[in-house]
Amino acid sequence: MQFETLAIHDGQTPDPQTGSVTVPVYQTSTFEREDLEHRGEFFYSRIGNPTRKALESTLALLENGRFGLAFASGVAASLAALQVLKPGDHIVAGLDIYGGSYRTFEQLMRPWGVNTFYAASESTESYEACITAETKLIWLETPSNPLLQLTDIRAISRLAKERGILVAVDNTFSSPYFQRPLELGADIVVHSTTKYLGGHSDVIGGAVITSDLALHTKIKNYQGAAGAIPAPWDSWLILRGLKTLKIRMKEHEASALQLARFLEQHPAVEQVFYPGLLSHPQHELAKEQMSGFGGMLTFALKGGLPAVEKLIENIRLFVLADSLGGVESLIASPAKMTLGPLSEEERRRRKCTDNLVRLSIGLENADDLEADLLNALDKL
Numbered sequence: 350m351q352f353e354t355l356a357i358h359d360g361q362t363p364d365p366q367t368g369s370v371t372v373p374v375y376q377t378s379t380f381e382r383e384d385l386e387h388r389g390e391f392f393y394s395r396i397g398n399p400t401r402k403a404l405e406s407t408l409a410l411l412e413n414g415r416f417g418l419a420f421a422s423g424v425a426a427s428l429a430a431l432q433v434l435k436p437g438d439h440i441v442a443g444l445d446i447y448g449g450s451y452r453t454f455e456q457l458m459r460p461w462g463v464n465t466f467y468a469a470s471e472s473t474e475s476y477e478a479c480i481t482a483e484t485k486l487i488w489l490e491t492p493s494n495p496l497l498q499l500t501d502i503r504a505i506s507r508l509a510k511e512r513g514i515l516v517a518v519d520n521t522f523s524s525p526y527f528q529r530p531l532e533l534g535a536d537i538v539v540h541s542t543t544k545y546l547g548g549h550s551d552v553i554g555g556a557v558i559t560s561d562l563a564l565h566t567k568i569k570n571y572q573g574a575a576g577a578i579p580a581p582w583d584s585w586l587i588l589r590g591l592k593t594l595k596i597r598m599k600e601h602e603a604s605a606l607q608l609a610r611f612l613e614q615h616p617a618v619e620q621v622f623y624p625g626l627l628s629h630p631q632h633e634l635a636k637e638q639m640s641g642f643g644g645m646l647t648f649a650l651k652g653g654l655p656a657v658e659k660l661i662e663n664i665r666l667f668v669l670a671d672s673l674g675g676v677e678s679l680i681a682s683p684a685k686m687t688l689g690p691l692s693e694e695e696r697r698r699r700k701c702t703d704n705l706v707r708l709s710i711g712l713e714n715a716d717d718l719e720a721d722l723l724n725a726l727d728k729l
């Protein structure tokens with residue numbers, strides 16, 4: 350079955366008791382046992398809940414994996430995936446990653462005894478050079494945030510496998526509609542379902558998907574023991590979002606491509622970062638490992654931070670906010686917002702300059718968005 354059919358039907362059969370076409374919200378903390386010796390599949394909602402289960406199995410199918418687990422947030426999902434490591438192990442991660450993942454590596458994993466080494470996100474050789482005898486996990490985020498650099502998932506997975514190293518991919522930016530890392534050789538996929546999978550800026554959630562039973566069992570045990578599970582209502586909202594993922598992603602992408610091309614032509618713009626552009630240095634890799642280029646784009650303004658501030662002041666349709674992947678277009682300054690807590694030197698290392706603007710392209714009419722951008726850019 351094709352992607353959009355799985356998103357609507359699998360793991361979501363009509364409720365056996367009532368025939369309800371949508372999976373009910375099982376807003377219950379506990380379930381009656383048969384007797385002291387026997388309990389059903391569900392007995393306590395931290396360990397398992399039918400609404401969450403429907404979400405988890407649909408997430409697994411969409412990533413073409415065997416097992417899905419849902420979490421209370423993307424960072425909770427990432428931390429759960431990292432539990433496959435033990436103190437003394439090393440991680441190699443891309444330098445251009447979600448700021449919260451960097452914080453998890455530095456503020457939670459490092460004191461726990463797991464050190465992370467950072468590779469240039471776009472260079473397979475750089476990842477290889479960071480590997481030590483203790484490296485047990487390579488953590489990829491591709492396309493990266495905020496520079497939309499790509500990492501070759503297939504090449505990294507190949508070299509990792511030869512060395513017995515696991516590969517985890519944060520697939521939040523692409524969504525499984527455009528990129529399925531498990532098919533390219535990765536072992537674990539992580540999502541912030543807050544973004545495209547939920548898709549409506551109304552819920553926080555995360556997910557871990559794998560086809561490896563041993564990894565799944567370890568992460569599932571952690572899920573139950575640590576308890577960062579999504580509520581039934583939140584699970585239901587994400588499940589509802591998944592049903593329209595395909596049509597949303599196609600629309601996000603078409604508009605992002607139009608706006609990327611428009612921005613590339615505007616005299617106030619220094620550079621546009623979008624994998625769908627011919628000018629993107631890894632456009633060929635994008636065509637190989639992704640089936641579409643996504644709805645996120647970043648650009649650099651010639652006028653520096655003052656131009657960024659002025660653009661934000663004059664733009665009307667783009668909401669100044671963190672996050673991404675919703676129906677409404679968002680605008681952000683990576684240097685001031687997501688990577689604001691880092692030192693200037695750390696931002697420089699990441700090539701996160703003050704003149705960057707990141708856009709999450711929503712589902713408004715693309716010509717309206719273009720006119721809004723043109724109006725604000727012409728005032729710089």
Ligand SMILES: *Cc1c(COP(=O)(O)O)cnc(C)c1O
Nearest residue numbers: 422423424447519521541543554
């Ligand atoms: C938002 C985000 C996260 C963290 O997810 P939360 O749901 O906010 O906890 C992780 N990775 C990426 C790429 C993200 O954009």
